[in-house]
Amino acid sequence: MISVSSIFFGCRGTGIYESVEKADSLGFEGVELRQEHLPKNGVWKILKKTKADFPNIEFTIHAPLWSGSGINYLNPAMGLTGKNKKLLEDVFRGVQIVEAKVVLFHTGFTELLLFNHIAWVPRIHWPRLKMPRGIAKKGFGQFMESAVKIAGDIGTEVLVENPPPSKLDVLLNSKEDFATAFSDVKGLGLALDMSHSFARGELAELLTLRKKIREIHVAYSKEGEEDMHLPASMEHLQPLKKLPQLKELPIVLEHGREVSLDELIKEKAVVEKFLKSI
Numbered sequence: 001m002i003s004v005s006s007i008f009f010g011c012r013g014t015g016i017y018e019s020v021e022k023a024d025s026l027g028f029e030g031v032e033l034r035q036e037h038l039p040k041n042g043v044w045k046i047l048k049k050t051k052a053d054f055p056n057i058e059f060t061i062h063a064p065l066w067s068g069s070g071i072n073y074l075n076p077a078m079g080l081t082g083k084n085k086k087l088l089e090d091v092f093r094g095v096q097i098v099e100a101k102v103v104l105f106h107t108g109f110t111e112l113l114l115f116n117h118i119a120w121v122p123r124i125h126w127p128r129l130k131m132p133r134g135i136a137k138k139g140f141g142q143f144m145e146s147a148v149k150i151a152g153d154i155g156t157e158v159l160v161e162n163p164p165p166s167k168l169d170v171l172l173n174s175k176e177d178f179a180t181a182f183s184d185v186k187g188l189g190l191a192l193d194m195s196h197s198f199a200r201g202e203l204a205e206l207l208t209l210r211k212k213i214r215e216i217h218v219a220y221s222k223e224g225e226e227d228m229h230l231p232a233s234m235e236h237l238q239p240l241k242k243l244p245q246l247k248e249l250p251i252v253l254e255h256g257r258e259v260s261l262d263e264l265i266k267e268k269a270v271v272e273k274f275l276k277s278i
């Protein structure tokens, strides 16, 4: 299933409903919903109408979603705090409305931080308060176990996404860290972000996690450089051949303003051609 991340439209000022309408008209089979849309009021009503009017679109969700708390980048490593519980509640409210098959979270970090839209990750100021890694890991485990339990009751899968290069002390930083998390939290899977893994030079290594990979974010970055989410070429897609389940997964083209509509349409055609070739 070829999907598009709603960030592509949301970062250009397009609302949730209109973003899905546009994705549908471009021939995408799915949409990954994210928080970068306005207005934020009346979101549940808009989601219900969107789901009803686009019955053929399959939805996935990139957490968090439009929380009334104003937080739009959650840190699972802080565990089940009041704010994180509220964020979880909102995410799963959205999951149920659009019947999302998959919901994904970031890995979390040891810094005691939550973000709003203005304080985006690269703009964090030093010094920062940090948790001991052991506490952060415990918090992450509790948060994800709770998410997996709620998701299991409604037939959704919970995934954690591999991180981009970051100035933060990210909790899951290697294939081994992910493998440990997957054995600690049963049912947790991986959303493989190609752009993040290209930038960190770890795509081949993460692909060895195989069956745990339940969604792909398609985009490209140069190794050793910043995470850019540029269009992926046929060559960039080749390593995905190692995944026998590839055709069953949501394959989400994930780009912001750095990619034009024309480039997005071209990339979709490249991905279609690639899938036909395997």
Ligand SMILES: [Zn+2]
Pocket: 161, 193, 217, 254
């Ligand atoms: Zn991603």
